[in-house]
Amino acid sequence: MESTATASNSSAAPIQPRVLDREPLVLNNRSYSWITNRICGIIENKQPMLWWILFLPSVVLTGVMAFCFVYLIATGVGVWGQKQPVAWAWDITNFVFWIGIGHAGTLISAILFLTRQKWRTSVNRAAEAMTIFAVMCAGLFPAFHVGRVWMVWFLAPVPNANAIWQNFKSPLLWDVFAVSTYFSVSVVFWFIGLVPDLATLRDRCKPGIKKTLYGIFALGWRGANRHWSHYETAYMLLAALSTPLVLSVHSVVSFDFATSVVPGWHTTIFPPYFVAGAIFGGFAMVLTLMIPCRKIYGLQDLITAKHIDNMAKVILLTGTIVGYAYCMELFIAYYSANYYEGQAFLLRALHGPSVPYYYAMFFCNVIAPQLFWFRWARHSMFWVMVVSMFVNFGMWYERYVIIVTTLEVHMTPGAWRTFQATWVDKVTFLGTFGFFMMNFLLFLRFLPVIAIGEVKGVLPQSNPHHDPHQEKGIQEEDLMDYPDRHVAKTVTA
Amino acid sequence: MSTTLKRVHGYLAEFENVHDLYHAAEHVRDAGYQRWDCHSPFPIHGLDQAMGIQRSKLPWLVFCGGITGTTTAFFLQYITQNVLYPTVVQAKPITAIWAIPAWFPVMFELTILFSAFTTLFGLLALIGLPRFNHPIFASKRFAKFSDDTFFVCIEARDPKFSQEGTKAFLEKIGGKHVELVEDDI
Structure with missing residues (x-):
């Protein structure tokens, strides 16, 4: 209103667009030392009771998972429910589910870094940790699915006892390379990011075992700018390497299915569809972990409503891509006029034995996230948690639908058989959640949950051109990349 | 002392x-x-x-690391699939390198893997860490x-x-x- 009034005055100087204040990334003008104290305090103070309430059952569940695997080794892979024709069932579903969860961590740490999304700094550390633990859970399933787990070294590129090498033309072997590269690169990326923060922890500890250990892993970091210069280049390189890597990993996982000739699997849409689904499911898990975390540890000034809002938008976007992929699958099944492809989808969605799973998947992944079109839903922690939970379930159903419901009814009807999960299937899967939570809680206990150095770097006072004596005003940091937007802020009367 | x-x-x-x-x-x-x-x-x-x-000169080191990864993966697959133990699967040719599209995923992954480790060790070499004291x-x-x-x-x-x-x-x-x-x- 104000600007239109002035625009009519032709003699005035050209009107510059007024710069809107961006929402600050850290609320309440927090200082550097407040950030250090708050994040290191999580590690240095006693853990809240809730930490123990979650940690002890997680340890028990990890033990139960270990028991299930021992039982499987002692008895045979038949303790799981798969029988012909369903040779891949919960194990591969769980594998794809967990590996997908990891993808959000890499998206936040690498892709959002390359696209200069500075809000990522508050969540990237925890998301990367989640990636690593999720990939650990994922790796367990194919390793035990090989049946004789002591032969799992056959996957490694070394000749076996008969001097036979692996078949490098197989997507299953590509998967071995993709997943192990993904795990290694994620660990390297995570570790390099941790080094300056470990130095912070080292400098705060009293001499003793803790100081020594943090000191060893901090590598003698002394924050020298000649080091930061190389460090930032390394960080950028790792982000640039991880970006195509994360896209390749779930693409390769989808090749496991797409390169087969099973109706319902043999589709070219699988790689982008899987990648979008992975990011979708991963963000839901990030929110599931971070919303309680910020509440319990009082991190609301660092992980603000803005962060949650952004992540909810990513869920909405990727959920809609996933919805598009579901519809496109149906359309191509019809439009290709391929009888088997068409039947595969009719059985999946209309009269197969596992129709409810299909609708559960559709509801959780496509309908539920539509709530995020509304601002109040993105800003209500309760509704964000509810939708994230739906997505967590929905993404598991999606993999179950793709894998199990397809195999149950594929090709010769005489060989069809409905899959029944055994208690070992269920308890093992539950156990991996315990393993995941146990690792994540230990991470909260011993390592900084938020990247201390990176968050300090996005504060307005971290810009060398910020005048420390003039606290209020435009956040220069937000304008640095837009030289044309350097306009004096209008003083409100 | x-x-x-x-x-x-x-x-x-x-x-x-x-x-x-x-x-x-x-x-x-x-x-x-x-x-x-x-x-x-x-x-x-x-x-x-x-x-x-x-x-920083680090990108050049990483580039060399990446190239090493690509060639390692290429020869790993060429030598094992075509020379040591030719595997006839999926109707892919074995006499020449025409099965190369099927080798791309592994070549890509090893390029990334070698580059990432070169980044880590290259960084440590350039900044002279780890060291116990300063x-x-x-x-x-x-x-x-x-x-x-x-x-x-x-x-x-x-x-x-x-x-x-x-x-x-x-x-x-x-x-x-x-x-x-x-x-x-």
């Missing part, structure tokens, strides 16, 4: 904020010092130029570098270093608590 002998590492000056550090760095650079550094809790945008630091840690105040304080350290090895002149210089450019850092020999 500690002796009474000390070795001078250099002068350490403290700055309260990024703004002051940045301008101090420009002064030190213009004064012609060579062996000096800024210490900060986070990387500061533009400080490399203010200090006159060259761009004379600068002898300063008690220096521990705050990882919290909220910014430092400039001019080393005694610098040809322009002088016990009085450098101290006066650092104080003139706004350094607080200018301190002679010495460590035990």
